Amino acid sequence: MTTAGGIDTGMTDKVLRGRVLTFVRRPRAFDDDGSYEFWDDGAVAISSGKIVWRGGFGDLPNDYAGMDVVDHRPGLILPGFIDAHAHYVQMRVIASYGTQLLDWLERHTFPEEARFEDAAYAEQVASHYLDELIRQGVTTAVVYGSSHKASMDAFFSEAHARGMCMIAGKTLMDRGAPAVLLDTARSGYDDSKALINAWHGKGRLHYAITPRFAITCSAQQLELAGTLLKEEEGVYLQTHLSENHDEIEETLRLYPSARDYLDVYETAGLLGERSLFGHCLHLTDRERDAMRASQSVAVFCPTSNTFLGSGLFDYDGLRDAGIPVALASDVGGGTSYSMLATAAEAYKVCQMRGYSLNPLESFYQMTRGNADALSMADQIGSIEPQCAADLIVLDSLATPAMTVRMETAESLQDELFVLQTLGDDRSITATYVAGRQLK
Ligand SMILES: [Zn+2]
Numbered sequence: 001m002t003t004a005g006g007i008d009t010g011m012t013d014k015v016l017r018g019r020v021l022t023f024v025r026r027p028r029a030f031d032d033d034g035s036y037e038f039w040d041d042g043a044v045a046i047s048s049g050k051i052v053w054r055g056g057f058g059d060l061p062n063d064y065a066g067m068d069v070v071d072h073r074p075g076l077i078l079p080g081f082i083d084a085h086a087h088y089v090q091m092r093v094i095a096s097y098g099t100q101l102l103d104w105l106e107r108h109t110f111p112e113e114a115r116f117e118d119a120a121y122a123e124q125v126a127s128h129y130l131d132e133l134i135r136q137g138v139t140t141a142v143v144y145g146s147s148h149k150a151s152m153d154a155f156f157s158e159a160h161a162r163g164m165c166m167i168a169g170k171t172l173m174d175r176g177a178p179a180v181l182l183d184t185a186r187s188g189y190d191d192s193k194a195l196i197n198a199w200h201g202k203g204r205l206h207y208a209i210t211p212r213f214a215i216t217c218s219a220q221q222l223e224l225a226g227t228l229l230k231e232e233e234g235v236y237l238q239t240h241l242s243e244n245h246d247e248i249e250e251t252l253r254l255y256p257s258a259r260d261y262l263d264v265y266e267t268a269g270l271l272g273e274r275s276l277f278g279h280c281l282h283l284t285d286r287e288r289d290a291m292r293a294s295q296s297v298a299v300f301c302p303t304s305n306t307f308l309g310s311g312l313f314d315y316d317g318l319r320d321a322g323i324p325v326a327l328a329s330d331v332g333g334g335t336s337y338s339m340l341a342t343a344a345e346a347y348k349v350c351q352m353r354g355y356s357l358n359p360l361e362s363f364y365q366m367t368r369g370n371a372d373a374l375s376m377a378d379q380i381g382s383i384e385p386q387c388a389a390d391l392i393v394l395d396s397l398a399t400p401a402m403t404v405r406m407e408t409a410e411s412l413q414d415e416l417f418v419l420q421t422l423g424d425d426r427s428i429t430a431t432y433v434a435g436r437q438l439k
Pocket of ligand 1: 085086087240278330333
């Protein structure tokens, strides 16, 4: 048995054979063949949890010729999917009927999140959540816990046991919610700091300082979040921004001196390349300029935005303005754990705005694009030497309806579009985490 970063990587040395696809940059058009590398009979050599070589199977170097070969043909081998925004503590409120953001939080979400003070309950849900990600081919996620420190100890412990690369944090909320969910500006800071000391940099885990949103955070709490962000090397910041009109109005009522919603976070020093802002649906021009100038990431959560009736994300507009974008499920406001379903909904949202998101770009976005938005493109999201062997195998013939549709598919792009439009967890036939096959 060997270990890397505290993760058991024993038995991971092997070669996967199949159709191998990885992106090298953001695709600019449906036929942008320079944006990806593809081997119809390809191989990925894995050693100690990392990719050491990839290319055509016939070109496999002698060094790897003695390794066990796992033949996934005709499966399509891709980097594992990355979900840039999700709430693991909302597994039991996903698919809740009839509300928009603020009522949805009050009626469904807050009562459920209150249960995560109980460490045993948190462990059970964290375990269910991570197993579901593996079933869906999601190998990295950026995750919100509840406001309880116990919720994050449970989550990190379960993620570490699976060897998964995760970015997560306890939500900070010192007002505007039931008392059982509230921390204080000071206790939120202290608990976050303790979690960073315990988990950040352990194995493949990373911490995200997580003020829920301006409505549930006092100015003092946001200021301390900014202090923590400056104090701690390499941590992330995640929060929500400009999701719903009532939310924006309430934020500006609570922060009367703010120029706009983003200014509340800006004043607290929360913007930057490692800062992820969920939704960004109704940004003003000034907010866009500030996002671009700080290279803060706008996170597109299409199934959540349509489910909660929040609005339509301006994907191509923000991208073309030079703002980093990421794609995410936002479970449980979002309606699916599947990044394929998320990409399918992203396509529809873009269509509603007159833009046809091409399948090369959506698959890029779910892999290398999201890795790039997380400043982790050197570690995950690509099938490149030195990247973690977080890999999935996709089956485009997973259902009878897909098989019939695939009879008329003429290109890789067609196949990817069928996968995202008709596929689900049945299309994920294998999930490897640091070289270990977990599905
Ligand atoms: Zn969210």
